[in-house]
Every structure is written in C-alpha cells, then in structure tokens.
Amino acid sequence: MKALTKSIWVFHFAAASCNNCDIEILDALTPRFDLERFGILLVGSIRHADVILATGAISHKAAVRLKRLYEQAPKPCLVVAVGACACSMTMFRDSYNMAGPFDGLVPVHAYIPGCPPKPEAMIMGVVKLIKALKKG
Amino acid sequence: MAEEILAKIKEKFSWQILNIFEKSPRRAYIDLKPENIKEIVEFIFRRLRARFVIVSAVDTRNAIEILYHFSFDIEGKIITLRTKIDKQNPEIESVTPIIKGAEWIEREIYELLGVRFKNHPNLKRLLLAEDWPEGKYPLRRD
Amino acid sequence: MAKTIIPIGPYHPLQEEPEFFKLLVEGEKVLELEIELGYNHRGIEKIAESKSYDQVLFLVERVCGICSTSHPFASVNAVEELADIKVPERALYIRSIIGELERLHSHLLWLGLAGHFIGYNTVWMWAWRYREPVLDIFEKITGNRQHYAMMKIGGVRRDIESDDIPEIWKMVDGLLPVLDMFKGVVMDDPVIHARLKGVGILTKEDVFEYGALGPTARASGVAIDVRKDDPYAAYPLVDWQVITQEEGDVFAKAVVRILEMYESVKIIKGCLDKLKVVGGEIDAKVKEIPPGEGIGRHEAPRGEVFHYVRSDGSNRPVRYKIRAPSYMNVPTNQKSVVGGTISDATITLAAVDPCYCCTERVAVVDKKTGKKGLTGQDLIKLSQEKTLRIKREMVV
Numbered sequence: 215m216k217a218l219t220k221s222i223w224v225f226h227f228a229a230a231s232c233n234n235c236d237i238e239i240l241d242a243l244t245p246r247f248d249l250e251r252f253g254i255l256l257v258g259s260i261r262h263a264d265v266i267l268a269t270g271a272i273s274h275k276a277a278v279r280l281k282r283l284y285e286q287a288p289k290p291c292l293v294v295a296v297g298a299c300a301c302s303m304t305m306f307r308d309s310y311n312m313a314g315p316f317d318g319l320v321p322v323h324a325y326i327p328g329c330p331p332k333p334e335a336m337i338m339g340v341v342k343l344i345k346a347l348k349k350g
Numbered sequence: 351m352a353e354e355i356l357a358k359i360k361e362k363f364s365w366q367i368l369n370i371f372e373k374s375p376r377r378a379y380i381d382l383k384p385e386n387i388k389e390i391v392e393f394i395f396r397r398l399r400a401r402f403v404i405v406s407a408v409d410t411r412n413a414i415e416i417l418y419h420f421s422f423d424i425e426g427k428i429i430t431l432r433t434k435i436d437k438q439n440p441e442i443e444s445v446t447p448i449i450k451g452a453e454w455i456e457r458e459i460y461e462l463l464g465v466r467f468k469n470h471p472n473l474k475r476l477l478l479a480e481d482w483p484e485g486k487y488p489l490r491r492d
Numbered sequence: 493m494a495k496t497i498i499p500i501g502p503y504h505p506l507q508e509e510p511e512f513f514k515l516l517v518e519g520e521k522v523l524e525l526e527i528e529l530g531y532n533h534r535g536i537e538k539i540a541e542s543k544s545y546d547q548v549l550f551l552v553e554r555v556c557g558i559c560s561t562s563h564p565f566a567s568v569n570a571v572e573e574l575a576d577i578k579v580p581e582r583a584l585y586i587r588s589i590i591g592e593l594e595r596l597h598s599h600l601l602w603l604g605l606a607g608h609f610i611g612y613n614t615v616w617m618w619a620w621r622y623r624e625p626v627l628d629i630f631e632k633i634t635g636n637r638q639h640y641a642m643m644k645i646g647g648v649r650r651d652i653e654s655d656d657i658p659e660i661w662k663m664v665d666g667l668l669p670v671l672d673m674f675k676g677v678v679m680d681d682p683v684i685h686a687r688l689k690g691v692g693i694l695t696k697e698d699v700f701e702y703g704a705l706g707p708t709a710r711a712s713g714v715a716i717d718v719r720k721d722d723p724y725a726a727y728p729l730v731d732w733q734v735i736t737q738e739e740g741d742v743f744a745k746a747v748v749r750i751l752e753m754y755e756s757v758k759i760i761k762g763c764l765d766k767l768k769v770v771g772g773e774i775d776a777k778v779k780e781i782p783p784g785e786g787i788g789r790h791e792a793p794r795g796e797v798f799h800y801v802r803s804d805g806s807n808r809p810v811r812y813k814i815r816a817p818s819y820m821n822v823p824t825n826q827k828s829v830v831g832g833t834i835s836d837a838t839i840t841l842a843a844v845d846p847c848y849c850c851t852e853r854v855a856v857v858d859k860k861t862g863k864k865g866l867t868g869q870d871l872i873k874l875s876q877e878k879t880l881r882i883k884r885e886m887v888v
C-alpha cells in the first residue's frame with residue numbers, strides 16, 4: 215500500500231454524472247492547479263491505475279461496467295468518490311434507473327463532497343488519502 | 351408571416367383538425383386524430399420546412415398524449431401537434447421514415463411509456479438496461 | 493479487407509449523456525457508426541414530477557454541468573410562459589450575462605479539448621487556463637464555480653453589484669487578446685487547415701433532416717439561434733450578431749465557436765452598460781402556477797435547449813420534458829463520421845461538442861478474434877500522429 219503514495223496514477227470513471235465533477239477533475243490537471251507536479255497522472259486505461267476517481271450516481275447500465283472495471287484494476291486499487299452524487303446520490307436517489315451509490319458496489323476509501331467539489335478540495339482529498347496510507 | 355403558417359395548415363387540413371389553441375402569437379397547439387398525424391407531419395416538415403424539435407409524450411391517466419413540436423425559426427413560432435392515443439393499446443404511426451431526427455425520441459417514448467411506433471425502422475431500447483423488466487414503463491402514472 | 497469494430501466509450505465525463513459509439517471500419521475507412529445511450533440516464537424527467545417548481549430548477553441545473561445555466565434558463569422561460577409572469581428588466585440583463593459567461597467558458601473548454609485531440613496540447617492547457625478567470629467571475633457573483641443557481645422563477649436569485657461591474661468588464665476585456673490569439677492559431681496555421689478543412693462535412697440538408705442545432709447547424713450555413721429567432725431575456729435589447737459559416741466541416745465549427753465568443757463579449761458588455769442605469773427589483777412575486785402548458789427555449793452553447801412543462805395547478809409539474817441540444821446533434825455523426833478515416837473520427841465526433849474524454853476509453857476490437865487492438869490513447873495518438881505527418885510534409 216505504501217508504494218502507492220509516491221506517484222499516484224488515477225483513472226477517471228464517470229457514471230451518470232452531470233459531468234461538472236468530471237470537468238473539475240480535468241481542471242485540476244490544467245495550469246492553474248497542475249496536479250501533475252505531485253506525480254499524479256490521469257491514465258487512459260484502468261490497468262495502469264492506482265486510484266479510481268469515481269463521479270456521479272450510478273445507473274443500472276453503468277453499474278455493470280463499474281464492476282467489470284474494478285475487477286480489471288490491479289490491486290491494491292483505491293476508490294475515491296468525487297462529488298455529492300458519488301457520495302450519496304443526492305437528488306437522484308429515488309430515480310428508477312439508479313443502482314446505488316458507489317460504496318454499495320465497490321469499496322470506497324475516500325469521499326470528497328461538494329457539487330462540484332472545487333479542484334482545491336479534490337487536491338486536499340487526495341492529500342488526506344495519501345497521509346492515511348502513509349500511516350498504514 | 352406567423353399567421354400565414356397556421357392559415358396554410360388550416361386550409362389544407364380543415365376537416366382533420368379537431369381544435370386549434372393559440373396560446374400566444376408564438377405558440378400554437380393543434381389537436382388531431384392519431385391516424386392523421388403522419389400526413390400532417392409530412393406536410394409541415396417537407397412542405398413548410400419546419401424544424402423538427404422533439405416529440406413529448408404525457409400520460410394523462412386515461413390516455414397517452416403525444417405532442418410533436420415543430421419550430422418555424424424565421425417566424426420564431428412553435429407549432430405543436432397533439433394527439434391522444436388509447437392507453438390499453440398505445441400504437442401510432444412512426445414519423446421516423448419522414449424525419450431522421452425522430453428515431454431516438456420515438457425509441458425513448460417506446461421504452462419509457464410503452465408506445466409502439468408502427469413502421470419504425472429500429473424500434474429497440476435506447477436508454478434503459480437490457481435487463482429492465484418488460485412491460486414496466488417508468489413514465490406511466492398508474 | 494477485414495472489417496473491424498471500434499467501440500468508443502461509453503464513459504466520458506464531458507457530456508450530459510455518455511454515449512457508446514461503435515465504429516465499423518475497413519482499413520482506415522469508417523463504414524458505419526452505431527450509437528448507444530443510457531449509461532447516464534438518471535430519470536430526471538420523472539424526478540421532476542415529484543419536485544416543486546423551485547426545486548425543479550436545481551434539478552435541471554444538474555442535467556449538464558457545462559451548460560449548467562442553460563437548463564434552468566429554459567425552465568424559467570417555460571414556467572414564466574405558462575404562468576404569464578413578467579420579469580423585471582434588471583433581472584433580464586443579469587440572466588443574459590450569466591448565459592453568455594457560460595458560453596465563453598464552454599467554448600473555451602471545447603477549444604482546448606479539440607486542440608488536445610489533434611495533438612495541440614498547448615492549446616488545451618492555454619484554453620483551460622484562460623477559462624479560469626471566467627470561473628472566478630462566476631464564483632464572485634454567484635458563489636460557485638459551476639452550478640450557479642442564479643435562475644429563479646420571476647427573476648434571478650442574486651444581484652450583480654455595481655462594485656463587481658468593473659471587474660467583470662476587466663475580465664472580458666482581458667479575454668479579447670486571448671480570443672485574437674486563438675483566432676490566429678486556428679485561422680493561420682496551415683496544419684490546422686490541412687487537418688480540419690473538409691473533414692466531417694455536414695450539409696444544410698443533413699442539418700434539416702436530423703434537426704441539428706447550435707454551432708453544429710450554424711457551421712453549415714443554417715442561421716438558427718433562439719436568441720434571435722424567439723427573443724427572450726435581454727438578447728433583443730443589446731446589439732449582437734448570429735455567426736454562421738458555410739462549409740459545414742470541423743474547421744467551420746471551430747471558427748463559429750471562436751467568433752461566437754466575440755459576440756458573447758459584446759453581449760456581456762452591452763448588458764453591463766445597461767445594468768449601470770437600469771435599477772429596480774431583480775425578481776417578480778410569483779403566487780400560483782395555473783393549469784396549462786409552457787414551452788421554454790434557450791440557446792445553450794451547444795444549441796437550443798427545449799423544455800415543455802405541463803401543470804395541473806398544483807405546485808408540481810405533471811410532465812416535464814427536457815430536450816438537450818446534443819440529443820439532436822449527436823446522431824448527425826452518423827453522417828459526418830461515416831466515409832472518413834479513423835484518425836479523423838475523434839475530432840469529428842468532438843466537433844459536435846458532445847464529448848471528448850470518451851475517446852480516452854476507446855478500444856479497437858478485431859471483429860474476428862474479438863481481441864483488443866488499440867486503446868483510446870492509441871486512437872488519440874493516431875489522430876495526433878496524422879497532424880505530425882502533415883506538419884512534416886509541409887515542413888513547418
């Protein structure tokens with residue numbers, strides 16, 4: 215686990231989100247916030263990922279994909295729920311097409327609330343996660 | 351200009367139109383029988399060259415109402431064709447053979463409200479998962 | 493030659509409905525495109541039936557994050573039409589300012605990602621960097637970078653203070669040289685010309701058949717823009733123009749978006765000027781929503797948003813229909829992508845401005861073996877390599 219704390223490669227999984235959270239994730243990579251200077255890199259394949267950044271509530275169709283993706287991820291793999299939707303589904307909770315929040319489907323290690331969370335909040339969430347990992 | 355459009359439709363389809371409701375100069379609703387829809391849609395789309403906006407479907411508890419919205423952009427007018435179909439046997443002629451852009455929305459109404467569109471080229475699910483139970487329509491109210 | 497199926501998607505973060513594109517290709521050529529939806533279907537129309545009109549605004553705001561004011565905008569237009577509510581003039585200007593600021597940030601976002609796809613990563617980083625000041629202004633006047641919650645039935649929720657006006661003015665002024673730079677990059681770069689011109693063409697007739705909207709339609713010479721056609725908010729009160737291009741290719745779509753940003757700046761400045769002199773209330777008192785129906789439209793960055801509301805006199809809608817512009821624009825890909833090459837597919841799909849990051853999860857599957865051949869990264873690489881190749885040929 216500790217090895218993970220050095221240079222985290224993240225994979226971005228967008229379920230049924232409004233995509234604002236997703237934009238903010240990408241935003242965190244661009245010059246203003248520049249997450250890459252901490253060695254955090256967005257990767258295109260789940261097989262390279264250490265952390266899954268999950269956004270949005272989960273529809274039935276997406277749930278199937280999520281499970282498959284999680285199985286493909288090299289373990290240990292951490293899951294961070296980004297945004298209010300991913301944490302608790304907020305107003306989409308009662309919808310007929312929702313399969314449940316992320317933590318009902320895969321283990322979630324950190325929650326970053328907000329709608330959408332600011333890039334600063336995301337960075338803080340990741341830092342906290344790293345600190346927790348270092349403690350063991 | 352805007353009145354002209356309605357006049358043209360009235361003139362051509364006077365005997366099919368059940369009612370015209372002009373909410374404002376820019377919005378008009380035309381009530382029709384389901385069997386006449388296709389013909390009038392074709393006229394409005396092909397002849398008057400209105401832009402197809404979308405189809406909405408409403409479950410009014412005792413019937414399913416289908417609304418075809420068309421926009422006349424130069425006049426800034428939206429004309430809505432409205433028809434009621436039987437809820438027990440919801441079936442209507444598809445307009446996709448005339449308007450390509452209507453393919454998705456008809457599929458969506460098919461799965462969310464259970465309306466069958468006759469002669470639709472590709473009537474299958476659009477949004478819901480494959481294992482969604484048959485015969486359960488989320489937008490129905492019963 | 494063996495036919496290959498390339499699935500693109502279904503996940504990409506930047507659009508209201510993740511789609512799943514399946515490209516059937518032969519060698520380099522795209523033969524067929526199949527689009528599958530539903531990964532992002534949240535049943536918003538159904539949820540809206542259980543919310544009051546005020547709550548619906550917050551709900552529809554979350555239809556799409558990039559156009560997060562477009563849906564509430566269309567929604568208030570619909571309800572105001574239904575209940576015949578007169579909105580105070582000051583609120584109209586504020587609404588338009590928010591709408592146009594959103595267009596600025598959305599088009600910049602698109603520009604950046606389009607740049608990324610053809611291998612201009614600098615453009616991506618630049619465009620997103622210059623997008624930040626717009627978000628700062630949003631944070632300043634609305635309290636949030638996105639999801640501004642400014643719209644309210646009968647007006648707006650927050651005023652723009654006169655102290656804030658110079659700052660907004662300064663921001664949009666600062667954006668102008670940036671726009672000039674991007675205009676220069678797109679218009680004068682021979683590589684971009686070679687890469688984007690004549691790619692993914694959509695004709696006027698296609699636009700009509702598919703009911704395409706917004707910049708997608710305007711790039712094909714169809715001058716539709718709800719802001720002009722069915723004027724609302726402050727758009728008829730200030731001076732601006734509808735931008736069109738004739739060619740209908742990816743290049744034209746990029747040009748339309750860039751030129752539109754200038755118009756947005758113009759609208760914002762016009763509205764700010766008026767704000768200085770027009771005082772008064774920013775919202776009207778709303779008592780009851782009568783039974784009836786209303787149609788609300790708004791020209792979002794991607795095209796017309798259409799909302800249809802039906803009321804039975806209670807405080808909740810009976811039916812709430814939402815039609816986002818991409819719903820009409822995305823099927824046009826069936827026309828524009830087919831017949832082109834795979835390396836052009838990414839940028840053509842992106843030109844409609846539906847989604848970008850989907851392509852990060854692209855995988856090429858060989859039809860016979862079902863084995864993965866290329867990943868999403870590879871497809872973007874393919875696209876970027878083509879740019880490089882052209883560059884080399886031109887000895888730039």
Ligand code: SF4
Binds near residue numbers: 233236
């Ligand atoms: S938490 Fe908010 S911003 Fe994030 S996906 Fe959900 S609705 Fe969108």
